[in-house]
Amino acid sequence: MPEPERLQIVVNGQPRAVAAGSTVASLLQELEMTARHVAVEVNLELIPRARHAEHLLSAGDQLEVVTLVGGG
């Protein structure tokens, strides 16, 4: 059985390979992140939580995955 195709993306500045067909939701799951605690931008565009499961990742995508931290 052939290896599934891998896509190269960048998450928070770090290169990463994900399976073709990955979505924002599957990536968050893979990263073991609490979806409720984060917001995601793909190529400078915010992807609302409701679209995480349907938003397919493409090779070369630049993602920002952010959460809340202490601040003034």
Next chain:
Amino acid sequence: MAIATESLTIGSHTLSSRLIVGTGKYSSYDLMAESLDASGTDCITVAVRRERLIDSKGQNILDFIDTKRYTLLPNTAGCFSADDAVRVARLGREILLGLENPGADWVKLEVLGDTKTLLPDPVATLEATEKLVADGFQVLCYSSDDPIIARRLKQAGAVSVMPAGSPIGSGQGILNPNAIRICLEYLKDGDPDYPVIVDAGVGTASDVTQAMELGVDGVLLNTGIAHAQDPLLMARAMKAGIEAGRMAYLAGRIPKKLYATASSPETGTIAPKR
């Protein structure tokens, strides 16, 4: 006492405390939570940052904040352009919507000029305010104490302008009370309920009191509590400072005079010895 608990309205939000407290720089999340409680605040600021890719099971501030008790005020700290500030504001809103926190519709806008002074870039702040207001945000603008830019930010639709007392985290207090006075005069002209908040530079309780005595509606601070030797005690002091300053402002202080005025009657004194 009724006056001490008098509420503060900013845009569509009504807060029971006039103190807004930041959540950064505490030595532990537990100490942060206890200090927030001691300060009496019901509104706390938070920042938006990249989630860690390693150690994703580490502590998250959201595990230590009761999001039903506090209205979160997300900031755009660390942004140096209007575009980045707008992106960060939208990301913060997205997280707060997921938390079902009422703070999802507002933002503390910071667009900084450089890392050394952390002073606001007034041109970029104005540009970001216009964009965020158009996007439906209630914008609270961190600003310098310049009355002209303060007025421009209000005209651009900011629900509150928040002049700095002195540079962020500097603890220098209110460096130019006269500038704050003029900001107040301009921002409240024909609009006395427009909220003006001193944000940044507050080092100790007397700074908070001084700000409130000038007639500002509230104070936003972080480092003054978080980096005090005893943050918990300082949180209580800041709470008392807010209440003292607010009451003194409402009470109306006596004018300052060059010469003395006797407090005891000047008539009826006994004959002086010759």
